[in-house]
Amino acid sequence: MLIKLSGGTVYDPAHSIDGKVMDIYIRNGRIVERPSDDEPISLEYDLSGKVVMAGAIDMHTHIGGGKVNIARMMLPEDHRSDPEAHSEFCRAGCGHAVPSTLTTGYRYAEMGYTAGFEPAMLPVNARQTHLEMADTPIIDKGGYAMLGSDDFLLRMLTAKKDQNAINDYVAWTLHATQAIGIKVVNPGGISAFKFNQRFLDLDENNPYYHVTPRDILKVLSRAVYELGIPKPLHVHGNNLGVPGNVETTLKTMGAAEGYPLHLTHIQFHSYGTEGDRKFSSGAAAIAEALNKHKNISADVGQIMFGQTVTCSGDNMSQHRNAGHSHPRKAVVMDIECDAGCGVVPFKYKDQNFVNALQWAIGLEIFLLSEDPWRMFLTTDHPNGAPFTSYPHLIRLLMDKSFRDDAFGRLNLDAQAMSTLNSITREYSLYEIAIMTRAGAAKLLGLHDRGHLGIGAAADITVYTENTDREKMFSTPDYVFKDGELVVRNGKIVKVTWGSTHTVKPEFDRGIEKDLKKYFDTYHTMNMEHFKVSADEISDGGQGRVVVQECKGRREKTA
Amino acid sequence: MVNPVHPPLQADVPEIALIPTVTCPGCGLLCDDVVIARNDNKLTVRNTDCPKSIAFFEQASALDEVFPRIEGQPAELASAIRKAAEILRHAQQPLIGGLATDVHGMRATLELAEATGATLDHMNSPAVIRNVFAVQNSGWHTCTLTEVRNRADLVLIIGGDITGRFPRFFERIIWNRESMFDQDPASRDILYIGGPDIDTAAGTSPKGIKPTFIPCAIQKLPEVIGALLALVKSKQLPSDMVAGIPLADLQHLATRLASAKYSVIAWAAADLDFPHAELTVHQLAELIGHLNHTTRCSGLPLGGSEGDITANQVSSWISGFPIRNSYKRGYPEYDPYRFSVDHQLNTGEADVLVWISTLDSKRMPPQTTAPTIVIGHPEMQLVNVPKVFIPVGIPGVDHTGIMFRSDSVVALPLRKLRESSLPTLKQVLDGIRAELEK
DSSP states (O other), rough: EEHHHHHHHEEGGTTTTEEEEEEEETTTTTEOOOOOOOOOOSSEEEEETTEEEEEESSSSOOOOOOOHHHHHHHHHHHHTSSSSSOOOOOOOOSSSSOHHHHHHHHHHHTTEEEEEEEEEEOOGGHHHHHHHHHHOSSEEEEEEEEEEOOHHHHHOOOOOOOHHHHHHHHHHHHHTTTEEEEESSTTHHHHHTTTOOOOOOOOOOOOTTTOHHHHHHHHHHHHHHTTTTTSSSEESSTTTTOHHHHHHHHHHHHTTTTEEEEETGGGGGGGGEEEEETTTOHHHHHHHHHHHHHTEEOOOOOOOOEEEEEEESOOOHHHHHHGGGGSSSEEEEEETTTTEEEEEEEEEESSSSSHHHHHHHHHHHHHHEEEEEEEEOOOOOSSOGGGGGGGHHHHHHOOOHHHHHHTTTOOOHHHHHHOOGGGGOOOOOHHHIIIIIHHHHHHHOTTTTSOOOOSOOEEEEEEESSEEEEEEHSSSSSSEETTEEEEEETTEEEOOOOEEEEOOOOOTTHHHHHHHHHHHOOOSSSSHHHHHOOHHHGGGOOEEEEOOOOOOOOOOOO | OOOOOOOSSSSSOOOOEEEEEEOOSTTTTTTOEEEEEEEETEEESSSSSOOOHHHHSSOOOOOOGGOEEEEEEEOOOHHHHHHHHHHHOSSSEEEEEEEOOOOHHHHHHHHHHHHOOOOEEETTTTHHHHHHHHHHHHHHHHHHHHHHHHHEEEEEEEEEEEESSSSTIIIIIOSSOOOOOOOOOGGOOOEEHHHHHHHHOOGGGGTTOEEEEEEGGGGHHHHHHHHHHHHHHHHSOOOEETTEEHHHHHHHHHHHHHSSEEEEEEOOOOGOOOOTTHHHHHHHHHHHHTTTTTTTTEEEEEEGGGGGGHHHHHHHHHHOOOSSSEEETSSSSEEETSSSSHHHHHTTTOEEEEEEOOTTTTOOOOOOOSSSEEEOOTTTOSSSOOOOEEOOOOOOTTTTTEEEOOTOOOEEEEEOOOOOOOOHHHHHHHHHHHHHHH
16 A cells, blocks of 8 residues: 655655655555656545644653552542543543543644653563553553662672673663663662662762762763663753752763763753742753753753643652642652652642743753754653643744743743743744654664654654644644554544564673572562563554664673 | 573473462462472462462362353353343443453453443452552552562551461561661561451561560551551650550650661551541551651552452553543543442442452352353352353463552563463453444
């Protein structure tokens, strides 16, 4: 079957195509060369006047795993207001802050997204994460395995194991958890909290292991690089939400020592201590540093006003934040000598000084950062806001007068502390396509996604040009997933099941000897049961593991 | 390139076999170190005398005599599935109760519930819901089994003896030989409040140190936990006795909790069998929260037996709500009172009961005049003959599966241990759904 998408205006930054009228051909789920003239076209879509982009990729969205499901369980009041009934194509579920898995897949697709990556997969909870992602239809997915407060790594660091051994452990973890990247959350801090420490700065020792967050960042960023994993180490830094943490974040950029590092939801880590209320924007300093450090990328974690829930692996910070919960409840967990989690419902209010300034700080970072290839559009779903707010966020970035109107409604003290309305920049469609497609795919190492070149997977979104960008990005005319039309006029017309993207770098399996001993001595589960197999993911016919290329292990380091 | 990291989990089982590292769904601990000997489809537990494990693996043997039944008469599987579908087709409001199954069975159950507009409730909900309410109303600090095993210096057990429901709790989690942080597990402080007639022998350390036991009638726990909470918060109480317990004993306990480095407060919600026990769980959560202002303390709500945690997890991600939910309106709704099996049957709101019980042959459907379809354990001896009985494979014995442990974090793979002609629950439910779509 040959499908022709005729005459759409194409934005494909991976090929430097910025609004060019082109035809695209799809065969067997892939974008193919223009066929010979005598080959019959099975189906043609007239896209004249339409905007065509690759399917969007959310590189940081909490869509599966323990903390997300705790949030679902604890917030029936939030879900009640957003039921999703059984329909011709879709199964029932519910939405808002933490949608059910089915509804998550449908709503992402209806917004033109064709992939989402769970950024905080606890290795010991990887099986649950994959089970939930397997029940998330249409979109592709993947997970970043969380390391950095796990006792095995911290013990390796205390024992001064060499980098090669750490690389083997990191690679083993990627295999065992079917992950595509490595994340570190409050490096060492989750462990420190278990020893009753309440803050941990970059150069402060974990009270038991005498290892600093800087040490952890150094070995993990290097391991990711040396194993050839495309996705840079995903870093949720120390001191999330703490006024003055901009200094920690700037130092963290330096701690990478030139290795690639991705600083996630950087908005939550860009706070100064100026002003009467000792809370101010660090956005300018952060953006300047990002512009300078080419090895650093970031996503924003923009907040939006309204009810949501924060789900994080950072139990230390979430315990601290529990007092701000709305409604007043919080779950904080210490997990399996592996990690932790904290789930705290939040309601961000535009008349609250801190919330209003957080909103402005996020937008300032977006607008002051020069390179959209290293800056990604996220709300840290659901922590800053549910992912369904992306079209609104896109309009804020693309439409200065719309943004200024929203700014004008903020808490006045917060307005006085922000430079946002002096920033004239408006993102272009091309830049939006970089942030939400080409850049994300490049960062993750998804060679056949996020672009519209020959051979790419036919994940394609078609919009009607509209100066109201929120409206435009809310309801795509068409979404194709692997060549199949799944959405028409913003509604699901077919349900498919996406793939799970992973990396499987080579490593020395000798590491399993130490791991087995560790599991047998200290754990409550067998090492073999810790591992999630590819068969488990494809079980039931709803999933499929795709192994993305690693550029081969670099030479062992001395 | 290295070899694949994942060897297959027990593909084809030889005739006589010793099978190591088997996961045991006998209780919510899901111990995964069980050695099973298999001889001509008969299973024997080799390396533990855990009564739950033995009861689980050694109860199922006479597979040859197991048939689906319609009105008590043996029937072909296809006929039984057709009959079940016919009953459901005419139901105004089906109720699917029991829900004792693994992840795959629960997924299929939710899909059937959606297709038929059914209401869902688990056989252990009366206990589980005490904890769910606490999460929904206040939240809590909790931890998982490996944290307790390595970190706890004080373990306070509320209500029962734990071992009756989780026989290997002390062996696996408390009296381990080594721990990760230079702590001698044998020196752990063990305390009980509850009973009053419970066997605390398992709480005696390998060194022979007896646990502290504060006997207390279960119904008096709200009073006692309330007093303990007040003392932990340094409040003065105008009495020197609470529910027959000297206040000084509780004060001593409060002091020990405050001075512990990492205390764990454990309870099995099933033991808290008194009205509004959720308020006591809430008090425990507040107590734990308060201790965390200065030191570390975690709750350890023990459950997971008969797949109750599994059902809640799968239901939460697929429907968006934990158990006691319903698809009657075409979208999921949650009502932990109205959607209980008892309420649905007693008020006549439900007119058909589907009872799912694949793990324990002794968990019977409730007495009801509503037409009943039982899909369950092959050894079930049903006293009241249901309209349809369809025996299905036992997860972790007859087919592979996945279940969630007590702590809601660790999901473990279950193995197929013997050849079986029994269909899986998923096959049966998908069959019924296909029949309904005809």
